[in-house]
Amino acid sequence: MSNPVLSVRNLETTFTTKLGPFRAVNGVSYDINAGETLGIVGESGCGKSVTSFSLMRLIEKPGRITNGEAILNGRDLLKLSESEMEQVRGGEMAMIFQEPMTALNPVLTIGRQLDEQILKHRHVSKKEARDRSIEMLRLVGIPSPEKRYEAYAHQLSGGMRQRAMIAMALSCDPKFLIADEPTTALDVTIQAQILELIQDIQEKFNMTVQFITHDLGVISEISDRVMVMYGGQTCETATAKDIFNSPRHPYTVALINSRPKFGHRVDKLQTIEGSVPAPHELPRGCPFQNRCPNALEICKTNRPPLEKMGANLVACFNPM
Amino acid sequence: MTNFIIRRLIQTVIVIALLSYFCFYLMTLMPGDPVDLMIQSNPRITSEDVARLRNLYGLDQPTYVRYWNWMSGILQGDLGYSRTYRIPVSDIMGPKLVNTFVLSFASLALALIIAIPLGVWSALRAGTKTDYVIGFFAFSGVSMPSFWLGLILIIAFAVWIPWFPAGGTETIGVDHGSWWSIVTDRAYYLVLPTVTLAYISIGRFLRFTRSAMLEAMRNDYIRTARAKGLSRVVVIWQHGFRNALLSLITMVTLSFSGVFSGATITETVFAYQGVGKLVYDSIIANDFNVAMISFMISVSMVLIFNLIADIMYSFADPRISLS
DSSP states (O other): OOOEEEEEEEEEEEEEETTEEEEEEEEEEEEEETTOEEEEEOOTTSSHHHHHHHHHTOOOTTEEEEEEEEEETTEEGGGSOHHHHHHHBTTTEEEEOSOTTTSSOTTSBHHHHHHHHHHHHSOOOHHHHHHHHHHHHHHTTOSSHHHHHTOBGGGSOHHHHHHHHHHHHHTTOOSEEEEESTTTTSOHHHHHHHHHHHHHHHHHHTOEEEEEESOHHHHHHHOSEEEEEETTEEEEEEEHHHHHHSOOSHHHHHHHHTSOOTTOOOSSOOOOSSOOOOGGGOOSSOTTGGGOTTOOSGGGTSOOOOEEETTEEEOOSSOO | OHHHHHHHHHHHHHHHHHHHHHHHHHHHHSSOOHHHHHHHHOTTOOHHHHHHHHHHHTTTSOHHHHHHHHHHHHHTTOOOBOTTTOSBHHHHHHHHHHHHHHHHHHHHHHHHHHHHHHHHHHHHTTTSHHHHHHHHHHHHHHHSOHHHHHHHHHIIIIIISOSSOSSOSSOTTGGGSOHHHHHHHHHHHHHHHHHHHHHHHHHHHHHHHHHHHHHHHTSHHHHHHHHTTOOHHHIIIIIIIHHHHHHHHHHHHHHHTTTTTTTHHHHHHTTOOOHHHHHHHHHHTTOHHHHHHHHHHHHHHHHHHHHHHHHHHHHHOTTOOOO
């Protein structure tokens, strides 16, 4: 196995609330290799976004990273000072967000928002930053980029805004990109274009990507490997092919079965029984126990470790 | 843009004209007129004299005729004559108006200089001790009546520690000195009333800034800005405050329209030669021309600053276009 670009170990992010502290991310470990795309899937509230924000160190109060390490290119992100972290954010590591509608500042031009990042990370003149910004806008397929450079967010469509966000994220040649549901808020046709764009760019610049989504279709299309999360923990990690062809964790199986199948008309879509427990009510042991068809006694008391089962890494005492 | 401004200016003129007639009409409804005051002070006046005087001043004519006479005078630059002081309105109001504007703008500027940074700071520390201390300071100002605060400041900084004069506008005879000595003398007299007015208005600006800033900092684009690696200072001021400014502009600009009338009590406490007391006296004493000019200034200030707020808003927020 090649050297991982990012290596996360036992990441733990805790939110202190009136109902007591809860771990939104509870001991997550994974690696991403150079040039690889890791897809992270899970339901809302499973901790996939918090994992990404923890890597960026953008967790706001009352949240706090309470344990673990995240080694990016040999440096532990969680131990960097705030000013070192500023250099990493937007430089070595960049992030694109779910909502292109609100993720851009409405009162600053697109160009201004691109320029400020380039000026922060590169020692260039304003003129050079402008040229670079326009070049980036062209690269992500925005027509007449010189004009869009002067535009404000409200003058662009949703797809164009997401392209501008991508241009921004890529403007300082990050080696590692986090995409947090970048296509969720977009129309299906635009979704496909944006996915294609991310794949193109990844190949062109040999970028490593962590792609977060709850859409299994998107995951199968874009990722090399997939990590399934539930209740702040990793359920299963495997290659995209193995996740869909031979899932082992009962949650992964349930998730895949709940996708409507093309060409099969059914009266009722399949769902996973029960609902995600509230974060502060997560049970001891396996977080999925109350909805799991395979649950054993031991699941109630012990947390299953992530172990190799066939080609997959699975955290389950009684896998499928 | 230009079209918008021209259209709004025309509207403003029409509104001022309508309101001026309305005010004029209200004044005529007040019991008594200047001749009644003359009767009181002259027991030997005859009813022929009264009729002659009413005719001389045009008081026997219908309201619209009197309004028309008054308005045509105004348009020709003749603001009329103060019956109480027996000098032209412009002579008595001019200098006092300037004094009031100086006091009001100075206190507004001071209030904003203090309120905006404290409001931002308070928002960034929301829910902490800092926030509560700043909040206490803000509310203490809002809840203090200006005459009380003014008196306390006089006792503290004019009587106990005699740093500043207890009242007045300038030292007698200073206008013979150099230009610089006039300015410093004025500033010296301005300190206590300015602080009084500023302190009572800081609370409003501060709490408003705080909530605008809190709202701005909750937006997704703040997270984007941080994810780009921008420093906290840049994120706060260029992304957060820049957006909070949009709602601040409206509030600050509109509060400028109140500078004319907001200082009356403070002016009285500090015996400051402002326009507030003059306006009050003129209404009580039926000094028609002075009162009307005061109304006109008040009305115009509100309308003009509304227009300015709209124009400034369109510059600050690219999503708003005036055309």
